[in-house]
Amino acid sequence: MNKAVTSVLIAGLVAAGLQLSTVQAEGEGATPTPAAAHDIIVVKSQSSGGVVVLGGYVMPEKIVNLSAQMPGDVEFVGGSEGDEFKKGDRLVALDTTALQAKRVQAVSQLASADAGYRNSLVQYNREVFTPNSQSNSMLGGMPGMFSMFSDPMRSVMGQGSPGYERHSNLYGQGVQIETARNAVEQARAGLRELDDSLENAVSYAPFDGVILKKMVEQGDIVQPGMPLVTFADITKLQVRVEVPTGVLNTVKSGGAFQAKLDDDTAPVAVEVDRVFPMADPGGHTTTVKFNLPAGTMAHSGQYAEVLIPDSSKEASAYPSIPQSAILWRGSLPAVFLVDDAGELKLRLIRIGETSASGIVSVISGIKVGDKILANPSAGTRSGS
Known part of the structure; x- marks a missing residue:
């Protein structure tokens, strides 16, 4: 009895194992x-x-380096790298306290020179219309009356020339007018020079753009020629490439080419904006600028490659x-x-x-x- 039960159980397990193996085999074949x-x-x-692949870099179409035009202390800095400005906004300003004091002095000098000029005109007119008025005012005009009789006699005897003396007096008054006029012009020139210096103390944005690089901070002391900021319009970007002379004949103004920006595999259509008229004698290359399409995601200084056809390859x-x-x-x-x-x-x-x-x-x-x-x-x- 026990042997029979054991045989039945073994047979059932074997059959179940065969069915499981069949299902697994079918599942493996269907995966x-x-x-x-x-x-x-x-x-x-x-x-x-x-095709020749030429490496270059991205740069703004408009970029300027603003430098100090006069010595002084930096009083104001408009912003930092990446800050946007409109045309005419202040970027950097120097301290103008000393210049303002000099301008007040120059205005006073101009007023004094102008007063001297007006006085010289009055003295000249007095000499024209009332000659020797100062000497005639003494003793009831007696010196003048004596001169009416003595001057002709002196002229006949060769001891004087009343006409030349009259001319000399008028000429002297004219010289004073000219001297006073020159003093006025000199004072005006000094005032204009100070106004130019005051204007040069402030650097304004020449167009809409952003600060790419700031070289000074508030409180710095600058000298003429020292760089202040690099300012650019980054809405219009270009790729600058040095093109070998051998393939330059295929590059014409307005021509369309393909470019790649860094690791970006998507090509970008670029257009020739300018071919420089002079080649580099050392590298035998010519600088060419290509316009990038508006809205291209690129940064100034970014590496770029331009693909230029080369019929010799x-x-x-x-x-x-x-x-x-x-x-x-x-x-x-x-x-x-x-x-x-x-x-x-x-x-x-x-x-x-x-x-x-x-x-x-x-x-x-x-x-x-x-x-x-x-x-x-x-x-x-x-x-x-």
Whole structure:
């Protein structure tokens, strides 16, 4: 009896084990491969080359370095780096207490010179209309009456010339007028010089923009020529590049090219703004400025690359993939490669130029015919 029960139990366990094994085998066969949940594309070939990649930097279209025009103490600083200002706003101001005192003195000197000039005019007119009026006022005009008789006699005898004496008196009064007029002009010039100095003591924003760099603080002592602030309009940015003479013939004013900003893989369309008329004799390059589109997220001084076609370079065929297939691991681009078993493998690559349609040429890391993920997510893992 016991043996029979034991045999039945063993047979049941064996049958249950066989059914469990069958279910597990079916489940394993139905589980999808890791790559099945993603879009897979095949790496294709695309002709690339004949392009020179030139490094440069981003800079504002308008940028000025404001320097001190006179010595003095810094009394006011409008803001710090990144602060925005409108055209005409004060940026830096020097202490003008001493200049204001000198201006008061100059105004007084001008008033005195003007009074002297008016007095010289009055004295000249008196000499014209009432000659020798001071001497004639004595003794009832007797000296003047004697002169009426004595002057002709002196002239006949050659002992005097009343006419020349009259001319000499008028000329002397005229010289006093001219001297007084020169004193007035000198005082006015001194006042204008002080006004210019007062104006130079304040640095104003020449246009709407921001402070890029501040070199002084309140209380600093500056001398003429010392830098105060660097001010720029960052709403209009450019890329400045030194272009070799060999490819300069393809760069014309208004021409369109592609550029890359730092590690950003998305290309940016740039337009030639200016080609400098003179080349660098040492480096055999010419400075070219390219306009960045409005609203481009870039900073002054940021590294940039401009792609310029070069007909002297032969074109080469490279693997090409869409931008969406590229992930960045730090500063390194990578893709997820799908092997024959359907497993994912992270593969670092070196990328080349990017077309306007978003197709990126790959220099190394994958080859034509490889299968990769078209849109890997941030959570995708190798071998998952």
